[in-house]
Amino acid sequence: MTNDPRGERLQKVLAHAGVGSRRYCEVLMEQGRIEVDGQIVTELGTRVDPAKVSIHVDGMPVQIHEDKLTLALYKPPGVVSTMEDEMGRPSLAQYVEDRPERLFHVGRLDQDTEGLILLSNDGELTHRLTHPSYEVPKTYIARVEGSVTRGLGKVLTRGVTLEDGFVQVDDFVLRESADRNSIxxxxxxxxxxxxxxxxxxxxxxxxxxLVRTRFGTIEVGHLKPGRTRQIAGTELSALMHSVGM
Structure with missing residues (x-):
């Protein structure tokens, strides 16, 4: 990384990205906790072009591109996971129609499933979150028919064979069991x-x-059906870090 005399001061870029005040960012630089393109930067006069560098704080990536946006949406049941549906069914677009960015859904939820889905215009992040090689975990809570025993967890973690191949669950928790249905x-x-x-x-x-409650490092939290919230700051850094960005 070389100092770009036409760029912005690094501490200003960091502050604008939400890392903290300019003074706090200067302290981070002095402590050797800031990396630009893989190199530790301690010189307070360093200038960078935000469009051309990657920045990490304590090893965690910082999203410095103002045009990049990632949202968490609680998808209600009955909504299809597309930004436009040719059959006229309710789609994800209706929840972000007031935003100027062109957003894409990160993965899918079937029409009857509700819960957390991510929307983003960050192509690299979207690719990594959906590519099988990154093995991004997703967590669901399901109400199912019948009385489930704890032994089912061992069966599912060992794996079952479906018509399109073998699959294992990473974790299984029996929340509640009754005669007619279980959670x-x-x-x-x-x-x-x-x-x-x-x-x-x-x-x-x-x-x-069926409800999806977690996607990678992002939790649905207190998000209500049909509402969105922006993924930013340390939450976005953790998500990016989880897929090697």
Missing amino acids: VEITLHSGRNRIVRRIMEEVGHPVME
Whole structure:
């Protein structure tokens, strides 16, 4: 990394990205906690072009490109995971129609499933979050038919074979079990179509209701159906870091 005399002062870029005040960012620089293109930068007079460099604080990436936006959306049931539906069904676009950015959905949720889905115009982040090689975990809570026993967790973590191949869950928690239905929490990184529904159908407990509560490092939290919130700051840094950015 070389000093770009036509660029902005590094501490100003960091402050604008939400890392902290300019003075705080200067302290981080003096402590050797800032990297620009892989090199530690301690010189307070350093100038950079935000469009041409990558910056990390304590090893975590900082999103410095103002045109990049990532949102968390709680998708209600009955909404299709597309930005435009030729059949006229409710789609994701209606929840971001007031935004000027052209956003893309990160992965999909089937029409009947509700919960967390990400929308972004960051092509590299979207690619990494959806590519199988990065094995991004997703967590779901499902109400399923029948009384589930704790032994089912061992079955699912060992894996089951579906019509399109073998699949394992990463984690399984039995939240509640009753005679007619049970509540389970499932974490897996497979992105195959309707995978949770097909897994539970295979083991004799069809899904009645399904909610995605976590995507990678992002949790749905207190987000209400049909509402969005921006992923930024340390939350965005952790998401980017989780996929090697």
